[in-house]
Amino acid sequence: VAAEIEARTEKPFRMASNPEFLKEGAAINDFNKPDRVVLGVEDEGTGRRLHELYEPFVRQGNPIYVMDIASAEMVKYAANAMLATKISFINEIAGLCEAYGADIDEVRLGMCSDRRIGNQFLFPGLGYGGSCFPKDVLACISMGEDTQRQTHLLRAVHDVNQRQRDAFFRKIDEHFGAEASGQTERGLDGRRIAVWGLAFKPGTDDVREAPSLTIIERLLDRGATVTAFDPVAREASARMLDRPIEYAENMMDCLDGADALVICTDWDEFRHPDLDAVRQRMRQPVIFDGRNLYRSTTMTEYGFTYYSVGREAVAPQVGIRGLAG
Structure with missing residues (x-):
């Protein structure tokens, strides 16, 4: 991207990455009240300017994280891949419940009472869909293939979801x-x-x-x-x-x-x-x-x-x- 911009202008510029975490159906509320803001920047000055831009939206005390661009972009992939993993996990456990006569609702209740686990995105169903989770899980798998670092877990997450x-x-x-x-x-x-x-x-x-x-x-x-x-x-x-x-x-x-x-x-x-x-x-x-x-x-x-x-x-x-x- 930087090379393309340089080819089109002689004016100085700085690169930044600001991944969004907006849920479909709640995007405006998520933008106005973010649980965190992630800023990927090349230099401290860009980080300060973007930090000032977002400060009015985090008056309730939620954090603004300033980091390098590659890490900021990976935050987005990692967050969506983790949520997708939770969905595939509970669906796999649901299959075992059916096989052994257990009730996934009871199992989920007992499991999620552990505060280390929590109860978000742990509802059994038909699997995840939409534009974000499938795309980002497959993107992580592709990144692993491109760098010879196989993402066995995420490949299983995708396969479980399709099955x-x-x-x-x-x-x-x-x-x-x-x-x-x-x-x-x-x-x-x-x-x-x-x-x-x-x-x-x-x-x-x-x-x-x-x-x-x-x-x-x-x-x-x-x-x-x-x-x-x-x-x-x-x-x-x-x-x-x-x-x-x-x-x-x-x-x-x-x-x-x-x-x-x-x-x-x-x-x-x-x-x-x-x-x-x-x-x-x-x-x-x-x-x-x-x-x-x-x-x-x-x-x-x-x-x-x-x-x-x-x-x-x-x-x-x-x-x-x-x-x-």
Whole structure:
């Protein structure tokens, strides 16, 4: 960059790197109230000027770190790679919980009570998406390859994240495959699947690397039809997907005649639906919850076959609420 600038001007200049740590959906608040500011500079004078520029934003006492440019840039990569690692870690533990009959919610509660571990970014689900974590993890892997310093841990983080989508889709595939055994129906072929949530996380319309798109593509590959609802990501999804799906105007209309509901994004409006109405709208009361929004006992009570992440699947029980008549 410096060489390119020098080729375009004779005026003196100084280089600096100021990595941002802005979350999608909360960028303005994160800028106005940063938990830290990182400044990479070539000389003390540039560091002082940038420090003065940011002082009004850290009046609450949060730190401003001034360092060399290479270190400042690495802070950004390291921070995102660490958060991605936490997500892949809890998802790998969730897989072990499913294999051994443990409950990831209980495991997480006990583990995260250790103050050395904390509880941030340790929620099981469909894995990370968006533009930052995938890009920065892969960038670290590439940097390692370029310098013959293999990043085995981060390669595993990426692989676990990609496999998480496979593991979740396998639950859908196996459920309908088992149901179709010995019948004329063929697994997911011809099934109508409702999808709640398209954005990679709530609070944004960003669908880049969103797990929802991977799952929808695989449903379509199996011959299913998909009806989806997202509060804000419909247009972004339509641009990204090159295959036709239906988009519902609201979350309840999305369920009409569905053989299953797949939850891909933990929007607040999905957390407390009228479960009686949900079941009545669906052709089959089957939910695949990729964000662990509901208690398994509640889903049994309301008559759902319910799959989640890191917990045993549950089925309706005799005499449950709302099923008489």
